[in-house]
Amino acid sequence: MPVLNAILDPLAFPFFVRALAASALVGLVCAVVGSYMVLRGLAFMGDALSHSAFPGVVAAYLLKGPFYLGAAVAAVATALAIGWVSRRGQLRGDTAIGVLFAGMFAAGVFLFSLIPNYVGDLFGFLFGEILGIGVGDLIALSALSVIVLGVVAVLWKEFLYSTFDPLGAEAAGLPVVRLDYLFLALIALTIVISLQAVGIILVVAMLVTPAATAQLVSQSFGRLVSIAIAIGVICPVIGLYASYWLNSATGATIVLVETAVFVVALIVARRPAASGRAVSQPPAA
Amino acid sequence: MIQPPPSTEPRERAGSDTGAARPAIALRDVTAGYEGRTALEAVSLDIAQGSLLAVFGPNGGGKTTLLKLIAGVLRPWTGTVETLGVHAGEAARRIAYVPQAELVDWSFPITVWNVAMMGRFARLGPFRQPSKTDRAAVSAALERVGMSGESRTQIGRLSGGQRRRAFLARAIAAEPDLYLLDEPVTGVDVPTEEDLMALLAIEAGAGRTIVATTHDLAAVSRHFAQVVAVNRRIIASGDASLVRDPDILSRTYGGHLLVLGERAVLLDDAHHHDSASGSERHFHDQGKP
Numbered sequence: 001m002p003v004l005n006a007i008l009d010p011l012a013f014p015f016f017v018r019a020l021a022a023s024a025l026v027g028l029v030c031a032v033v034g035s036y037m038v039l040r041g042l043a044f045m046g047d048a049l050s051h052s053a054f055p056g057v058v059a060a061y062l063l064k065g066p067f068y069l070g071a072a073v074a075a076v077a078t079a080l081a082i083g084w085v086s087r088r089g090q091l092r093g094d095t096a097i098g099v100l101f102a103g104m105f106a107a108g109v110f111l112f113s114l115i116p117n118y119v120g121d122l123f124g125f126l127f128g129e130i131l132g133i134g135v136g137d138l139i140a141l142s143a144l145s146v147i148v149l150g151v152v153a154v155l156w157k158e159f160l161y162s163t164f165d166p167l168g169a170e171a172a173g174l175p176v177v178r179l180d181y182l183f184l185a186l187i188a189l190t191i192v193i194s195l196q197a198v199g200i201i202l203v204v205a206m207l208v209t210p211a212a213t214a215q216l217v218s219q220s221f222g223r224l225v226s227i228a229i230a231i232g233v234i235c236p237v238i239g240l241y242a243s244y245w246l247n248s249a250t251g252a253t254i255v256l257v258e259t260a261v262f263v264v265a266l267i268v269a270r271r272p273a274a275s276g277r278a279v280s281q282p283p284a285a
Numbered sequence: 286m287i288q289p290p291p292s293t294e295p296r297e298r299a300g301s302d303t304g305a306a307r308p309a310i311a312l313r314d315v316t317a318g319y320e321g322r323t324a325l326e327a328v329s330l331d332i333a334q335g336s337l338l339a340v341f342g343p344n345g346g347g348k349t350t351l352l353k354l355i356a357g358v359l360r361p362w363t364g365t366v367e368t369l370g371v372h373a374g375e376a377a378r379r380i381a382y383v384p385q386a387e388l389v390d391w392s393f394p395i396t397v398w399n400v401a402m403m404g405r406f407a408r409l410g411p412f413r414q415p416s417k418t419d420r421a422a423v424s425a426a427l428e429r430v431g432m433s434g435e436s437r438t439q440i441g442r443l444s445g446g447q448r449r450r451a452f453l454a455r456a457i458a459a460e461p462d463l464y465l466l467d468e469p470v471t472g473v474d475v476p477t478e479e480d481l482m483a484l485l486a487i488e489a490g491a492g493r494t495i496v497a498t499t500h501d502l503a504a505v506s507r508h509f510a511q512v513v514a515v516n517r518r519i520i521a522s523g524d525a526s527l528v529r530d531p532d533i534l535s536r537t538y539g540g541h542l543l544v545l546g547e548r549a550v551l552l553d554d555a556h557h558h559d560s561a562s563g564s565e566r567h568f569h570d571q572g573k574p
Contacts, residue, residue, distance in 0.1 A: 039394075154411050155411055157403075157409065157411075158411060161406050164393055164395060167353075167358060167382065167388065168403070169406075170356075171356035172407035173378045173407045174406070219394055219438075220394055220396045220399065224394045
């Protein structure tokens with residue numbers, strides 16, 4: 001049974017099992033947060049926040065502190081700073097994102113260049129090293145996942161309303177501004193959770209691609225989230241096996257699997273009859 | 286018949302049997318706008334409980350701004366806004382706001398049912414999930430607007446009239462004391478206009494207050510009891526016959542109005558909206574092109 005062996009063989013390695021658990025968990029959290037993210041038009045924000053985690057990661061490395069803490073502080077601080085700068089209103093949101101994320105990434109590269117004889121770890125930071133994940137990492141990752149999923153479970157309605165109709169939600173008394181900031185912080189935490197799996201450069205794919213794929217085939221929000229979760233959990237598993245047998249870079253392989261699913265959905269999915277505004281106006285009931 | 290914006294009191298008479306003493310909405314000397322651009326200036330206005338009131342005026346004249354002030358989502362630069370007896374914004378749970386159709390993302394993956402259910406979200410609070418009562422309220426609201434058969438349809442697949450019906454269902458499901466409606470009958474078919482306005486008249490009759498903006502002067506005189514003409518200031522307020530007064534119309538619309546004998550023809554582009562000013566964009570719009 002070569003197929004069965006292909007599935008079972010790698011499971012003999014504890015590092016592979018840990019990587020499977022971690023990547024499925026990361027995929028789950030990313031799919032949930034990513035579903036709101038794509039509807040809020042925050043894909044670029046996700047990319048920016050992952051890059052801005054870099055100086056935090058390097059600082060933690062230099063100070064021998066926990067990697068998660070450094071990344072979380074840097075990413076959350078940048079998220080709030082972007083929110084604050086664009087809310088002041090003199091600059092467009094994407095301008096604020098562009099300036100701050102490049103600045104933060106430069107700070108990371110600068111710090112990194114101060115490390116004597118730096119070489120090896122750069123690749124790990126940038127592209128992830130999920131096969132090197134330890135038991136301690138897995139625990140930290142699970143704890144952070146519980147926090148993010150818990151917040152979404154409590155506030156799913158509020159996030160949904162303020163995403164769909166911020167004006168109506170605010171008029172009805174929802175704290176829309178605070179929800180916006182809180183959501184940015186959730187994106188930042190989700191990125192921290194995902195860094196070790198796919199690295200700084202590719203995190204945005206874990207966040208955006210499953211939700212974007214689901215959006216192509218969903219007419220309701222519940223369906224969007226369910227499909228995103230299915231894709232977000234299954235693709236990393238397939239990607240991990242593929243990278244094991246092809247001996248390829250793990251994070252990149254996972255992202256390629258997700259991208260392939262997206263392309264298939266793009267081809268297969270019929271364009272909905274009316275998306276956007278004022279497309280067709282069938283005679284009214 | 287012509288009433289310049291006096292600060293003398295009761296201008297609204299109809300529908301005030303129930304709410305007697307205190308107006309549902311009171312603006313005093315309000316000036317407001319966006320980032321240095323003044324949208325409304327020195328506005329004082331009382332709206333009685335149970336009013337069915339249309340706000341009309343040119344695009345960019347401050348109609349939407351007035352709604353936002355009443356809702357408490359925009360703070361005045363100077364002056365005070367009282368809504369339902371408290372500072373604007375403090376009675377939010379008793380308000381239902383229906384935005385302009387142009388501001389809604391119709392490709393959003395959401396069904397009619399869930400749009401209506403949003404009307405229940407604010408009163409539920411974070412920890413409670415929609416219950417049987419909420420589902421019953423949503424179901425009844427969809428029934429009232431004639432959308433029960435479309436409850437599982439994604440909103441982008443609806444006609445223009447159905448889209449307005451779905452949003453009115455959301456407002457009804459919230460069981461508000463005050464409806465704020467931005468262009469509720471713009472671009473809808475005649476049966477929908479009749480249905481929606483009949484529903485709003487019933488709500489007003491039950492003591493709820495309705496404030497709607499519109500460009501459609503014909504709709505104003507057909508369906509509304511009271512009107513306010515706005516162009517940066519309150520030009521006039523009173524009963525719906527004001528929209529047939531050429532003097533008020535020309536002061537409201539300035540040079541955009543052509544008066545032909547008895548008829549006033551509006552030379553106002555209905556599709557250019559004051560909503561596009563950069564400062565009004567919401568934070569999470571960023572990233573979108």
